Amino acid sequence: MAGTNKKTGKAGVPAGASLYLYRKLSSLRVSVYLLGVLTFFYGLGTVFPQGAALEEYSGAGGKVVAAVRLFNLLDIFNTPWFLVPAFVLFLNVLVCTYDRFFTIRARKKTLPETFPADCAVTLDCARSDVEEELPGILRGKLGFRVLSKTPGWTVLEKGLSYRWLTWLYHAALAASFAGFILSGLFVREGMVTLRPGKPAEVVSAGEKLGWLEKEDHAAPDFRLVLDAFITAYTQSPSLEYPTDKRSRLAYALGWKGLSYKSEEDSFFPKDWFSKLRVLRGGATVSEKTIEVNDPLKFEGYTFYQAAYEQTLRLRVKGSPSIVEAKAGEKIKLPGMEGEFLFGTLRVGTLNRLDGTVEKIIPFTTVKKITDAKESAGKGMRLTPGNSVDIDGRTIELVDFEEASVLSYRYDPGVPVLWVAGSLVFIVMALRCFGRWYMLAYTLEDTGGRTLLKLHIRAKGLSADPERIKRRLLHCLSNRA
Amino acid sequence: MPQELILSRDAYLLTIDLRLFWLVAFIYAASALVFILHAVTRSPQAGSAARGIMWAGVVIHLFFIAFRTFEGGRAPFQTLYESLSWFACTASLTCVVVSRKFRDVHVPSMFVVMLSAGASFYALLTRNPAVDPLSPPLQSWWFEWHVVMAFLSYAVIVVSCAIEGTYLISRPLLARGAPRALGLTAQDTDGFRKTAFNLVLFGFPLLTFAVFSGAAWANEAWGRYWSWDPKETWSLITWTVFAMYLHAMGIPAWRKNVASILNVAGFICMMMTFLGVNWLAKLLGIPGLHLYAV
Numbered sequence: 193m194a195g196t197n198k199k200t201g202k203a204g205v206p207a208g209a210s211l212y213l214y215r216k217l218s219s220l221r222v223s224v225y226l227l228g229v230l231t232f233f234y235g236l237g238t239v240f241p242q243g244a245a246l247e248e249y250s251g252a253g254g255k256v257v258a259a260v261r262l263f264n265l266l267d268i269f270n271t272p273w274f275l276v277p278a279f280v281l282f283l284n285v286l287v288c289t290y291d292r293f294f295t296i297r298a299r300k301k302t303l304p305e306t307f308p309a310d311c312a313v314t315l316d317c318a319r320s321d322v323e324e325e326l327p328g329i330l331r332g333k334l335g336f337r338v339l340s341k342t343p344g345w346t347v348l349e350k351g352l353s354y355r356w357l358t359w360l361y362h363a364a365l366a367a368s369f370a371g372f373i374l375s376g377l378f379v380r381e382g383m384v385t386l387r388p389g390k391p392a393e394v395v396s397a398g399e400k401l402g403w404l405e406k407e408d409h410a411a412p413d414f415r416l417v418l419d420a421f422i423t424a425y426t427q428s429p430s431l432e433y434p435t436d437k438r439s440r441l442a443y444a445l446g447w448k449g450l451s452y453k454s455e456e457d458s459f460f461p462k463d464w465f466s467k468l469r470v471l472r473g474g475a476t477v478s479e480k481t482i483e484v485n486d487p488l489k490f491e492g493y494t495f496y497q498a499a500y501e502q503t504l505r506l507r508v509k510g511s512p513s514i515v516e517a518k519a520g521e522k523i524k525l526p527g528m529e530g531e532f533l534f535g536t537l538r539v540g541t542l543n544r545l546d547g548t549v550e551k552i553i554p555f556t557t558v559k560k561i562t563d564a565k566e567s568a569g570k571g572m573r574l575t576p577g578n579s580v581d582i583d584g585r586t587i588e589l590v591d592f593e594e595a596s597v598l599s600y601r602y603d604p605g606v607p608v609l610w611v612a613g614s615l616v617f618i619v620m621a622l623r624c625f626g627r628w629y630m631l632a633y634t635l636e637d638t639g640g641r642t643l644l645k646l647h648i649r650a651k652g653l654s655a656d657p658e659r660i661k662r663r664l665l666h667c668l669s670n671r672a
Numbered sequence: 673m674p675q676e677l678i679l680s681r682d683a684y685l686l687t688i689d690l691r692l693f694w695l696v697a698f699i700y701a702a703s704a705l706v707f708i709l710h711a712v713t714r715s716p717q718a719g720s721a722a723r724g725i726m727w728a729g730v731v732i733h734l735f736f737i738a739f740r741t742f743e744g745g746r747a748p749f750q751t752l753y754e755s756l757s758w759f760a761c762t763a764s765l766t767c768v769v770v771s772r773k774f775r776d777v778h779v780p781s782m783f784v785v786m787l788s789a790g791a792s793f794y795a796l797l798t799r800n801p802a803v804d805p806l807s808p809p810l811q812s813w814w815f816e817w818h819v820v821m822a823f824l825s826y827a828v829i830v831v832s833c834a835i836e837g838t839y840l841i842s843r844p845l846l847a848r849g850a851p852r853a854l855g856l857t858a859q860d861t862d863g864f865r866k867t868a869f870n871l872v873l874f875g876f877p878l879l880t881f882a883v884f885s886g887a888a889w890a891n892e893a894w895g896r897y898w899s900w901d902p903k904e905t906w907s908l909i910t911w912t913v914f915a916m917y918l919h920a921m922g923i924p925a926w927r928k929n930v931a932s933i934l935n936v937a938g939f940i941c942m943m944m945t946f947l948g949v950n951w952l953a954k955l956l957g958i959p960g961l962h963l964y965a966v
């Protein structure tokens with residue numbers, strides 16, 4: 193690719209047949225078309241439920257089953273229809289960035305010889321005086337730097353070059369694409385359920401793998417152990433507020449005032465914490481208490497607090513066996529008619545409204561489900577070691593176990609995306625919010641007086657060319 | 673402080689909060705009505721009065737936001753009730769500031785104040801105003817800034833679209849020889865339209881930050897920076913359409929018509945991201961991570 197293209201006269205541009213492709217791939221129009229094509233696919237991705245099975249789609253009344261199957265519309269972002277134009281856009285950004293590098297670098301040499309004058313001022317002094325002092329004012333007082341000087345026009349610049357800024361964040365965009373590609377190729381993600389004190393392997397069945405990853409990839413040589421799982425609750429009083437619009441208007445007009453009511457069981461989960469240790473060959477190599485939004489990072493893997501499971505161990509008096517029930521799932525109990533539902537086990541800490549924190553005495557709720565109406569009501573409170581009587585039988589909560597469910601991800605694309613994404617934003621902000629000026633001037637002798645012709649270009653939202661003009665004229669008149 | 677007292681204090685503060693927001697919504701509505709009166713009568717006084725009322729709405733709205741910050745002890749941008757209010761406030765604020773440059777052109781302000789009134793009434797009539805605790809995934813620095821920047825960029829986009837729309841309507845009228853159309857003269861149009869471009873130039877980095885911070889937040893909370901959730905995808909569509917607009921403005925042949933259409937299309941996509949996507953997801957039965965906001 194290197195060298196100067198004889199046809200275009202531009203450094204770095206290929207010659208011959210590849211010139212056509214090069215031109216297309218460095219074209220701004222092509223980028224708009226490609227972005228348009230991608231937008232179309234994004235739109236399709238919001239119309240068809242991504243990740244759903246075809247049966248789910250047709251079962252939910254989906255009408256275009258044949259097209260969905262043919263074009264794989266339920267996983268559109270992994271189809272060649274989407275990936276090929278996305279990759280071409282990546283090439284477009286790359287080639288465009290490459291091409292503009294040479295264009296911008298050569299800019300000094302390609303500046304025009306004359307400029308249209310935006311304003312002309314006659315100064316009451318000799319040209320030689322102005323010639324001597326003007327550069328000092330522009331550089332010293334106004335902060336310009338000289339870009340080029342010809343016998344006619346002198347060109348100066350002030351601020352960060354908007355062209356290089358635009359170039360830089362486009363280059364960072366290209367790097368972001370590279371990050372996405374890395375993610376697509378090498379990602380590994382899955383779930384791991386940790387029970388207190390029982391070390392668990394990280395790799396589990398049902399892992400989602402990147403395009404280049406194999407099912408039998410080497411599993412990491414460390415294990416995770418959960419030392420404790422804690423839920424922090426906060427009291428959440430409910431607001432007595434109507435849902436119908438007319439009554440809401442009554443509050444607006446001052447007929448009614450609002451009130452809160454606090455129920456005894458208003459437990460609102462504030463956070464879930466898992467106290468984790470990473471073990472390698474029996475030794476602890478890392479430890480952290482993770483919570484939602486604060487994962488554990490270890491050797492390229494990140495472990496997130498995703499969910500939790502509660503297992504209740506129950507006994508019905510008179511029955512020898514212990515029954516395990518999951519909170520929130522319906523279950524049959526030995527020797528008893530019907531189904532039973534156990535509510536979320538409340539255990540952990542409770543932050544009260546007055547700022548005090550108390551340890552919750554663990555409890556769950558139980559109710560018999562006979563019809564839909566009954567499922568909606570509250571159950572009876574059941575604490576470990578205690579019992580409740582239903583239908584003349586005694587149900588006892590022997591004990592319980594909480595497991596923490598973590599999602600994990602290995603994604604070498606993420607660090608690249610962090611750096612490139614931050615760069616895109618910061619540099620784009622500098623380009624858009626900042627200011628850049630180019631000022632060209634020429635001086636003409638008009639019989640003892642001097643005609644100053646100015647041409648100013650500005651970019652960036654905080655640029656104010658009129659102010660530059662005013663300041664320059666002010667400095668010149670003060671000098672006089 | 674005993675619990676009962678805390679609850680009655682909170683209820684008292686919320687009552688003031690609610691009434692302030694209703695007041696703001698009514699002021700925006702009044703401003704919209706006076707703008708309509710101006711459109712019918714062409715009376716310059718009505719135009720100035722409508723603008724003055726809109727200013728008053730903005731000032732009270734800013735006070736309301738400060739009040740709610742004090743009341744909740746946190747930035748009030750986290751529920752849909754709060755973000756709708758932030759959106760209405762920033763859109764109107766941007767509009768009153770920008771429109772000082774075009775004192776005789778009232779159509780953009782009329783459009784923006786109608787939208788602000790609509791957003792405020794929608795929040796008041798359909799959302800719960802309570803200052804509730806945030807669910808664990810929402811307790812993140814990223815989420816807070818994600819919402820602030822996203823809605824700020826939406827506000828700017830609304831004003832840009834209002835200006836672009838006014839330009840699109842006035843252009844053929846002026847081309848047919850009318851001395852003035854919607855308060856614009858032929859000499860004004862380029863500068864007027866440049867304002868729409870500058871607003872997008874202002875909003876685009878914010879929108880970029882909104883998409884980036886959303887991905888960073890998802891990465892910290894769920895372990896996946898992108899899930900192709902409908903709301904995420906619509907935000908990407910909006911971002912892409914505005915990138916197309918900014919590029920189209922760099923292509924001389926597309927600067928006039930294609931770019932204008934893209935700017936308006938960007939606004940429609942923004943509205944889809946903001947509200948329409950929930951409706952679309954419900955209509956099509958697509959589950960999404962962001963549906964808590966419904």
Ligand code: HEM
Nearest residue numbers: 218219220223284285288358362365623876915918921922
């Ligand atoms: C996801 C892809 C892209 C995004 C988000 C993007 C974003 C932007 C933005 C925001 C601007 C306006 C601000 C400025 O002038 O700095 C811009 C300008 C520009 N972009 Fe892109 N861009 C993308 C892809 C491309 C590609 C593929 C090309 C190559 C053809 C390109 C070439 C340019 C050029 C030459 C300008 C300056 C236009 C002018 O002189 O007014 N961009 N881009």
